[in-house]
Amino acid sequence: MASSLSPECTxxxxxxxxxxxxxxxxxxxxxxxxxxxxDRAAYAKANAEEYELKCGKIWQEYKACVHKAxxxxxxxxxxxxxxxxxxxxxxxxxxxxxxx
Amino acid sequence: xxxxSQSFQYDHPWSHVVIGMWRKYPNPKCTHVVSxxxxxxxxxxxxxxxxxxxxxxxxxxxxxxxVKLFGGSEDAFVREICFVDPATQNTTxxxxxxxxxxxxxxxxxxxxxPSSHNRTAFTQTAEIQARxxxxxxxxDGLEKWLCQRFEQNAQLGKTAxxxxxxxxxxxxxxxPAMAA
Numbered sequence: 563m564a565s566s567l568s569p570e571c572t573x574x575x576x577x578x579x580x581x582x583x584x585x586x587x588x589x590x591x592x593x594x595x596x597x598x599x600x601d602r603a604a605y606a607k608a609n610a611e612e613y614e615l616k617c618g619k620i621w622q623e624y625k626a627c628v629h630k631a632x633x634x635x636x637x638x639x640x641x642x643x644x645x646x647x648x649x650x651x652x653x654x655x656x657x658x659x660x661x662x
Numbered sequence: 663x664x665x666x667s668q669s670f671q672y673d674h675p676w677s678h679v680v681i682g683m684w685r686k687y688p689n690p691k692c693t694h695v696v697s698x699x700x701x702x703x704x705x706x707x708x709x710x711x712x713x714x715x716x717x718x719x720x721x722x723x724x725x726x727x728x729v730k731l732f733g734g735s736e737d738a739f740v741r742e743i744c745f746v747d748p749a750t751q752n753t754t755x756x757x758x759x760x761x762x763x764x765x766x767x768x769x770x771x772x773x774x775x776p777s778s779h780n781r782t783a784f785t786q787t788a789e790i791q792a793r794x795x796x797x798x799x800x801x802d803g804l805e806k807w808l809c810q811r812f813e814q815n816a817q818l819g820k821t822a823x824x825x826x827x828x829x830x831x832x833x834x835x836x837x838p839a840m841a842a
Binding site: 564565566567571575578579582583586587589590591602603605606607609610611613621624625628629631632637640641643644645647648650651652653654 | 681684698741745
């Protein structure tokens with residue numbers, strides 16, 4: 563695993579990455595078939611809940627550590643600006659051009 | 663403004679590529695990437711789309727004139743937003759530089775979609791533009807350097823990720839991966 567921005571967050575990052583990767587691999591293959599059908603919403607909801615259940619706690623701990631590291635490294639202003647310029651709340655369409 | 667684009671195929675199914683995506687770093691071929699952090703992640707309960715926001719920390723030597731003029735340093739940070747849509751089998755990754763963002767913008771979009779015969783199509787585009795109006799020659803120089811570095815890293819990334827996918831494939835088949 564790569565390290566975190568802040569060495570003290572690296573153990574939390576590693577634990578979180580392991581949790582997410584494990585959930586993700588279990589999620590993906592059946593999701594590809596299930597999500598083609600009307601079961602999509604039900605499957606997605608069940609898996610979103612499972613992710614929260616399995617990885618929710620470690621995510622909160624890691625996230626808190628990372629957000630502090632971002633602040634301590636002075637990255638918050640540029641991150642905020644980048645988020646305002648390109649919120650990317652939804653996937654960009656193939657024809658979408660970025661803001662000048 | 664400089665444009666960059668490339669596309670090719672990986673000899674792996676889409677889901678394998680997408681799983682491999684999270685395992686790309688650390689990578690001996692991409693030593694310039696020194697840290698990777700997830701700053702936000704959500705799973706849409708309606709669509710099943712996974713949105714991930716990451717910050718990647720890179721260390722790369724910048725020419726001295728750039729460091730002096732723009733106050734750049736060895737540390738460069740990138741913001742990456744990734745959408746994985748299992749229903750449509752589309753992955754889109756958008757990256758933009760956080761460092762030197764007031765001077766130049768490097769906006770990259772990568773897409774992974776299935777193609778035929780258990781292969782995955784990869785497309786990558788980038789727009790690199792210096793933002794400043796003054797000192798045209800400095801802006802041109804900065805843009806050129808960013809472009810060169812981008813192309814170099816894109817090549818390294820392709821080689822590196824190909825190796826990651828191969829090793830992951832061996833792992834999943836239960837055979838020991840060959841030493842890198």
